[in-house]
Amino acid sequence: MLDRLNEALERVERDLDTPVDVAAMARTTLTSEYHFRRMFSVLSGMSISEYVRRRRLTLAGAEVIEGRDTLLDIAVRYGYGSAEAFGRAFRAMHGISPGEARGSGAALNSQSRLAFRLTVEGNTTMRYRIVEKDAFHLIGPKARVPLVHEGVNEPMVEFVKGIPDSAYERIEELSDQEPRGGVSVTVTHDPDRREGSDVDYYVAAATSETEAPEGMEALEVPAGTWVVFPFQKYAFPEAIQRIWVYAGAEWFPSNPAYQHKHGPELLSVEYDEQDQNLASGELWLPAEKAV
Structure with a gap:
């Protein structure tokens, strides 16, 4: 099951510039969308939509600092319809605006890619x-x-x-x-x-x-x-x-x-x-x- 869950998370990385298709991710794990959302939240401590947002803003932050593309181009690439909306989301995660991030020495936050692993402790069998x-x-x-x-x-x-x-x-x-x-x-x-x-x-x-x-x-x-x-x-x-x-x-x-x-x-x-x-x-x- 964890292999299927990690496979579903690969969609996040492939589709960072399009709306997240949670239903497709759920189909990968052979569960309902409701169950997938619940399972992801319980395992990770955040919602799938929050994880996708943080991953997109992590990668966008790197591109902002790199400085090759305009802020509007970066905003559109990561699914934001305007520079203003991108700026609000960027500040909410990183604590500074995209413009400030292009200054020297800017420190940004980062959301690492999630991968789920099973750790077995003991040999307890759960009854039901x-x-x-x-x-x-x-x-x-x-x-x-x-x-x-x-x-x-x-x-x-x-x-x-x-x-x-x-x-x-x-x-x-x-x-x-x-x-x-x-x-x-x-x-x-x-x-x-x-x-x-x-x-x-x-x-x-x-x-x-x-x-x-x-x-x-x-x-x-x-x-x-x-x-x-x-x-x-x-x-x-x-x-x-x-x-x-x-x-x-x-x-x-x-x-x-x-x-x-x-x-x-x-x-x-x-x-x-x-x-x-x-x-x-x-x-x-x-x-x-x-x-």
């Missing part, structure tokens, strides 16, 4: 199960927080700390199906899943109830297929966050009968009594059968 669920609701407190791919999400932590015990008790009462108890729910809005983009985050019950109590919100979830990844005594949050990476880069490409689809992603967690830094539970990802 496929679950078909009828329509249900997720009901619980909700907040909008930034997306954080690795490490602690401080706004999310603060939101969870502010939830009263009475709300957790009500969530337990509402829970009447898998995954049981209080479930962490994330709903992304940015198809590229860029770091810092908005995420709707719930602490909720999976329930057959439809009405949300005061102070809570209800999210309707249609009937569908879920891929469930159980885990035991994983370091929180880093090791659990790596399950998303495994699912995107390994499981879905290795199981082409299923495709990841947009929807709420559910995380059920129980902390270890002896070590609160360890957690066990399940990650539920919405999926659909490939056509």
